Amino acid sequence: MRLLIKNGTLINAEGLTEMKRDILIADEMIMQIKENITDEYDMMIDATGCHVLPGLIDAHCHLREPGFEYKEDIESGTLSALHGGFTSIACMPNTNPVIDNEALINYIYDRSKQINRTKVYPIAAVSINQEGKMLTEMGFLKLAGAIAFSDDGKPVESSSFMKKALLYADTFDGLIISHCEDKSLCEDGVMNEGYMSTVLGLSGIPKVAEELMVYRDVRLAEYTGTKIHIAHISTRESVDIIRQAKNRGVKVTAETCPHYFTLTEESCDHFNTLAKVNPPLRTSDDVIAIIEGLKDGTIDIIATDHAPHHNDEKNVEFSYASNGLIGFETAFCLSYTYLVKPGHLTMSQLVSLMSFKPARILSLDAGEINEGKQADLTIVDVNERKTIDITKFKSKSSNSPYHGFEVYGEIKNVIIDGKVVL
Amino acid sequence: MSLTVLTACIYAESELEMKFEKDLLGLKNLNEEQILYVIDTARKMKMLIDSPNKKSPQLQGKTIITLFYENSTRTRMSFELATKYMSGNAANISASGSSVAKGETLIDTGKTLDMMGTDIIVMRHPCSGAADLLAKNVRASVINAGDGMNEHPTQALLDFYTILEHKGHIRDLKIAIVGDIKHSRVARSNVYGLTRLGAKVFLCAPKTLIPPDMEKTGAIITTNLKEALDGAEVVMGLRIQKERQNSGLLSSVREYHKFFGLNEQSLKMADKDAYIMHPGPVNRGVELASNVMDGPLSLINEQVKNGVAIRMALLYILTRRSI
Numbered sequence: 073m074r075l076l077i078k079n080g081t082l083i084n085a086e087g088l089t090e091m092k093r094d095i096l097i098a099d100e101m102i103m104q105i106k107e108n109i110t111d112e113y114d115m116m117i118d119a120t121g122c123h124v125l126p127g128l129i130d131a132h133c134h135l136r137e138p139g140f141e142y143k144e145d146i147e148s149g150t151l152s153a154l155h156g157g158f159t160s161i162a163c164m165p166n167t168n169p170v171i172d173n174e175a176l177i178n179y180i181y182d183r184s185k186q187i188n189r190t191k192v193y194p195i196a197a198v199s200i201n202q203e204g205k206m207l208t209e210m211g212f213l214k215l216a217g218a219i220a221f222s223d224d225g226k227p228v229e230s231s232s233f234m235k236k237a238l239l240y241a242d243t244f245d246g247l248i249i250s251h252c253e254d255k256s257l258c259e260d261g262v263m264n265e266g267y268m269s270t271v272l273g274l275s276g277i278p279k280v281a282e283e284l285m286v287y288r289d290v291r292l293a294e295y296t297g298t299k300i301h302i303a304h305i306s307t308r309e310s311v312d313i314i315r316q317a318k319n320r321g322v323k324v325t326a327e328t329c330p331h332y333f334t335l336t337e338e339s340c341d342h343f344n345t346l347a348k349v350n351p352p353l354r355t356s357d358d359v360i361a362i363i364e365g366l367k368d369g370t371i372d373i374i375a376t377d378h379a380p381h382h383n384d385e386k387n388v389e390f391s392y393a394s395n396g397l398i399g400f401e402t403a404f405c406l407s408y409t410y411l412v413k414p415g416h417l418t419m420s421q422l423v424s425l426m427s428f429k430p431a432r433i434l435s436l437d438a439g440e441i442n443e444g445k446q447a448d449l450t451i452v453d454v455n456e457r458k459t460i461d462i463t464k465f466k467s468k469s470s471n472s473p474y475h476g477f478e479v480y481g482e483i484k485n486v487i488i489d490g491k492v493v494l
Numbered sequence: 495m496s497l498t499v500l501t502a503c504i505y506a507e508s509e510l511e512m513k514f515e516k517d518l519l520g521l522k523n524l525n526e527e528q529i530l531y532v533i534d535t536a537r538k539m540k541m542l543i544d545s546p547n548k549k550s551p552q553l554q555g556k557t558i559i560t561l562f563y564e565n566s567t568r569t570r571m572s573f574e575l576a577t578k579y580m581s582g583n584a585a586n587i588s589a590s591g592s593s594v595a596k597g598e599t600l601i602d603t604g605k606t607l608d609m610m611g612t613d614i615i616v617m618r619h620p621c622s623g624a625a626d627l628l629a630k631n632v633r634a635s636v637i638n639a640g641d642g643m644n645e646h647p648t649q650a651l652l653d654f655y656t657i658l659e660h661k662g663h664i665r666d667l668k669i670a671i672v673g674d675i676k677h678s679r680v681a682r683s684n685v686y687g688l689t690r691l692g693a694k695v696f697l698c699a700p701k702t703l704i705p706p707d708m709e710k711t712g713a714i715i716t717t718n719l720k721e722a723l724d725g726a727e728v729v730m731g732l733r734i735q736k737e738r739q740n741s742g743l744l745s746s747v748r749e750y751h752k753f754f755g756l757n758e759q760s761l762k763m764a765d766k767d768a769y770i771m772h773p774g775p776v777n778r779g780v781e782l783a784s785n786v787m788d789g790p791l792s793l794i795n796e797q798v799k800n801g802v803a804i805r806m807a808l809l810y811i812l813t814r815r816s817i
Contacts, residue, residue, distance in 0.1 A: 267707035271522070273622035273644030273679060276706065343623030388599060389621035391642070 073114050074098050075490060080119030080451060084126065084441055085428030089420045095124060097447040100490040105443055115492070119451050122484055125423050126439050127159025127448035128404060129430035132224070132249070132303055132327060132375035134396070135161075135192070137183070138176070139168025144380035144468045146180070149400075150189040152378070152467035154494050156400035157483040158190050159448035162434055165197040166225040172197040172208045174216040181217055189493060190486075191448075193219040193434065198237045198248060202226040205233075207240055214244045219434050222249035224303060227285065229255060235292050242298040247433070249301045252285035252310070253351065262391050264337040264352040272340065274390060277352050279307040286310045290317040290324050299323035301433055304377050306332045306351040308361035315370040325372040325433050326365075330399060330406040331473070333362045339473055345386045345393035346473040349379070363416050366425065373433060374425045376403045380469035398467050402474050405481035408454055413480060447490040453482045514815045517629040517636040518808060520645035521687040529687060533655045535807035536800065542579060543802055553582030556613045556813050560639070561603070563589040563619045568774055568798055569639050569648070573616045576805040600624060601631045608632040613813055617641075622679075635812040643677050649773050650683035652804040654691065656797050657728055660769055665692035670722040670764070671713075672698045672754055673732025673781050676705045676743075680773045681732060685713045698722035699754065702743040719754055723763040730771040731756050731781040747780050757783035769793050 075097040082093040082105065094109040095102060104111070135149040144152075153161050163180065165171030171180065177194050184192035196218035200206045202225070210221060221241050228234045228250070241248050258277045263269050265276020286302055290313060293300035305311060305328050314326045331349060336356050339347035347353055365371040379396025386393050407426065411417045417425075427450075431439030438448055460477045462470040486494040512531040521529070542550055558577040560570050570586065577584035587607075589595060594603055600619070607615055612634045617625055622642030629636040640646040657664055669688055675681045675697050688695050689712035696714045697704065698721075709715050716722050723729060738744045751757075761768065770782070770792045778784045787794060 265706055267710050270705040270707050271682070271711065273642050273682060275643075343626050384599075387601065389619070389627060390623045391621045 073490065074112065075447075075487070075492065076109060076111070076113035076116045077119050077124055077449070077451070078109075078116060080122050080124035082124050082441055083419045083423050085420060085424035085439065087440075087442070095441065095449070097487070097490045100447055102441060102443055102445050102447050105441065117451065117485055117492070119484075121455060122451050122453045123419060124441065125450045125452060126427040126441050127450045127486065127488065128157045128426045129434070129436065129439060130158050130161040130376050130378070130400070130403070131373055131430045131434055133161050133163050133378035133400070134166065134380065135163040136380055137167060138179070143382055146183045146192060147187055148466065148468040149378070149380070150184065150187055150192060152398070152400040152465065153190040154486055155466045155483060156376075156402070157404050157450040157452065157486055158400060159450065159486060159488050160191040160193060160431075160436060160438060162193045162195050162219050164195055164222060164224045166202060170197050170201050171195070172200050172202070174209075174212050177213060177216040177218050189488070191488065193217070193436070195220045195222050195224075195249065197221065198223045198228060198241075199233070204228050204230055207237060210241050210246050211244045214246050218246075220247040220249050220301070222251065222303070224249065224251040227251045227253045227255065231288055231292065234289060235296060238292055238296050238298040238300060242296070247299060247301055249303050250285070250289045251303045252282050252289060252305075254281040254284045257281035257284070262348060263340045264354050266337060266355065268337040268340060272343065274340075277350070279309065279354065279358075282307055282351050283309040283313065286313050290314065290322055293324055294320065294322040299325075302326040304329050304332070304351060304375065305371065306354050306362070307358050311361045311365035311370055315365070315368070318370060326370065327373045327375040328362050328366070328371050329375055329377045330403050330410070331397060333359055333366065334406050334410045335473065343390040344473065345388070345390055346397060346471055348390060348393050348395055349397055350395040363411065366411065367416055372425070372429045374403065374407055375430070376400055380467055381471045382469060383471070386471050396471070398465065398469055398472050400467065401465050402460060402472060404452065404483065405458070405460070405479040406474070406477075408481040409479040447487055449487040450483065451485040453484050454480045456480070456482060458482060514811055516815070517625070517638075518647055518812065519625050519629060519636065519638045521647045521650055521683045521690075522645065524647070524687070526690055529651065529654065529691065532651055532804065532807050532811065533658060535811060536655050536803040539806040539810070540800070540803040542806070543799065548579045549581060550579065551581050552810050553577060553580035553813060556809075557583040557585065557611055558614045558616065558809060559607055559612050560584070560586040560616045561607065562586070562617070562639070563594065563624075564640070566618055566639070568801060569618065572798070572801045573639065573805050576802050576809055579802075580806055580809065582809065600628060604628045604632045608634050614809060637808060637812065640679055643679055643682070645683045646679040646773075647683050648801070648804055648808060649680050650687045651808075652797055652801040653684055653730070653771060653773070654687055655800045655804055656771065656793050657769070659796070659800070660793060661727060664688065667693045667728060668696065668726045669693050669728040669730065670696045670698060670726040671730045671732065672719065672722060672756060674703045674734055674738065675699045675708065675732070676703045677735070678732050684730070685711050689713060696722040696726065700744065700750070703738070719760055720763050723760065726764040726768055728769050728771060729756060729761065729764055731776070732773070733775065734777055734781045736777070751780055754781070755783065756781060757786055761786060767791065771797060774798070
């Protein structure tokens with residue numbers, strides 16, 4: 073099977089980039105990249121006017137299987153990811169039961185291979201049942217295919233436990249992804265603490281609750297000489313802490329999500345539960361700082377933190393509503409519209425944030441378009457303006473605050489292992 | 495004015511000259527004209543409360559339900575009496591002993607009440623925004639009788655009415671609100687309304703009981719009771735919940751009373767004719783000394799009476815708005 077992609081603009085994070093090239097794919101691999109390929113092919117995609125990117129990679133999502141299939145499952149989650157242009161995704165272990173053993177790692181791989189769509193890489197828990205008490209068998213889990221370790225959603229409270237987790241994971245070259253939140257400072261907070269929380273009469277989550285833990289974890293990684301990945305940063309000070317740590321040579325990487333550079337706490341006005349997420353949406357000053365962090369490389373990647381919830385869990389009192397929003401199907405168009413379109417980033421930088429760097433952080437041999445590489449590609453058209461319509465989402469859930477947003481960036485085709493799956 | 499004349503003059507205005515939304519959720523989005531219109535209507539209603547036969551026909555055929563997820567004495571009772579004085583059908587539900595206790599959602603409870611022919615649902619709820627949520631999901635008008643830390647608009651309106659009755663105006667008055675501002679929906683509704691009506695509002699509390707960026711509402715924030723009370727013409731105390739001690743927001747009630755308590759001593763800093771107000775229930779000897787509460791300048795009992803009048807006015811207005 074030979075697939076030819078003609079006339080597209082090829083975008084890589086590094087090396088060959090922003091060039092008009094044809095790409096010839098044979099079986100699962102990229103065979104040839106050059107101008108005007110005239111070889112024989114079985115199938116041809118005309119990518120005139122489109123950009124051809126290495127397949128997008130999401131290092132942080134929630135597929136809800138097993139346990140919460142009424143919100144999402146691997147079937148619907150990978151379909152949603154595919155329509156968002158993702159060829160690989162890493163799912164968080166806060167399922168029921170928690171992914172803290174090899175059997176569940178195998179289960180996730182079996183299910184996703186059966187479905188055979190976007191590739192799914194499970195992240196295992198740091199602690200048994202995410203309770204922050206006993207370490208998981210990270211060696212076994214890594215052998216079974218756990219791509220990283222995280223107690224996302226239930227942050228590791230004890231500093232001493234985090235220190236041990238970093239050291240133990242490092243023994244197996246494992247990566248800890250830390251959800252940074254000082255729970256004692258958050259108390260019963262449900263949105264960013266500030267003027268908006270005051271006038272809505274809602275309890276606030278102070279920025280410093282995130283920043284203290286970012287600092288703690290970065291310093292613990294520095295002290296132990298281990299690597300760490302900081303999940304979904306949302307404040308100016310978090311960006312600064314990571315910037316300074318990187319300058320000191322700490323092995324820290326960081327991610328943010330589209331909602332932290334496109335929305336602010338104002339979205340919570342009128343008690344809009346679709347804008348309830350943890351960490352909470354912050355202020356316009358934080359948005360500016362996040363964009364600066366993306367520009368100067370302090371923030372390595374954009375992840376979705378795709379967090380599906382049933383309508384019944386959002387259509388309640390703000391304080392009772394679940395945290396999170398779905399992100400697969402809006403991540404690329406929002407990132408393009410809010411970062412590349414206004415000139416903050418080049419397409420190539422965006423590819424770095426959404427494909428090349430996530431692959432490096434997760435140690436995947438992916439994220440670039442080069443001869444001899446696996447053919448995971450995403451073809452996008454950024455010329456047409458479109459309106460986000462949450463009723464058209466492929467996800468089982470529709471908890472997104474972006475309904476009606478005007479954006480650019482249509483996912484035209486997705487190629488996984490040389491096969492056109494979208 | 496005799497009762498029949500009063501009834502006739504209110505009844506004649508079948509069409510309100512002021513536009514109101516379906517619901518009364520808070521003072522954040524009520525303008526000065528609307529506030530004064532409610533108070534003006536309440537003034538007429540008060541005559542009924544003072545008359546020997548407390549019955550008028552204005553809510554005949556209207557059904558008003560009070561749905562309370564939190565305890566209440568005066569707010570709930572004043573809504574029920576307001577309904578009954580005006581010949582409406584009053585019914586009440588509390589969270590315990592209803593399907594709420596079985597886990598029914600707010601929207602489902604609201605829709606159930608809606609289908610029974612309810613005209614107005616009066617709700618108190620521990621979550622901020624609950625009244626907004628209910629209002630979006632029912633056909634009936636919703637009156638917010640207190641939602642979490644967000645708003646308590648009918649309390650604020652009765653406070654304004656009481657201040658107007660005694661001071662004649664609100665513009666340029668110095669009004670001090672002292673107590674747990676952070677957790678108080680009464681403080682918030684008062685600040686929104688009083689600043690809109692042109693008062694100089696001072697808020698005073700220990701820093702742990704002041705929410706962030708409160709000064710952006712137009713109120714002046716201070717931890718110095720002297721600064722708050724200096725020349726104040728109206729002083730409002732807010733309830734200090736003893737639970738606040740356990741959560742580390744206060745060290746002791748004794749210390750609170752020493753630095754923030756309203757008593758004869760501290761009130762010497764205020765205007766000599768300063769009126770004392772409190773939304774109730776009062777912790778005697780904590781935020782307010784007993785002799786001040788029972789003293790000649792206390793308007794606390796007057797507030798309760800005006801509360802019935804304000805609620806009568808609101809029930810009248812919201813049942814008339816669609817005619």
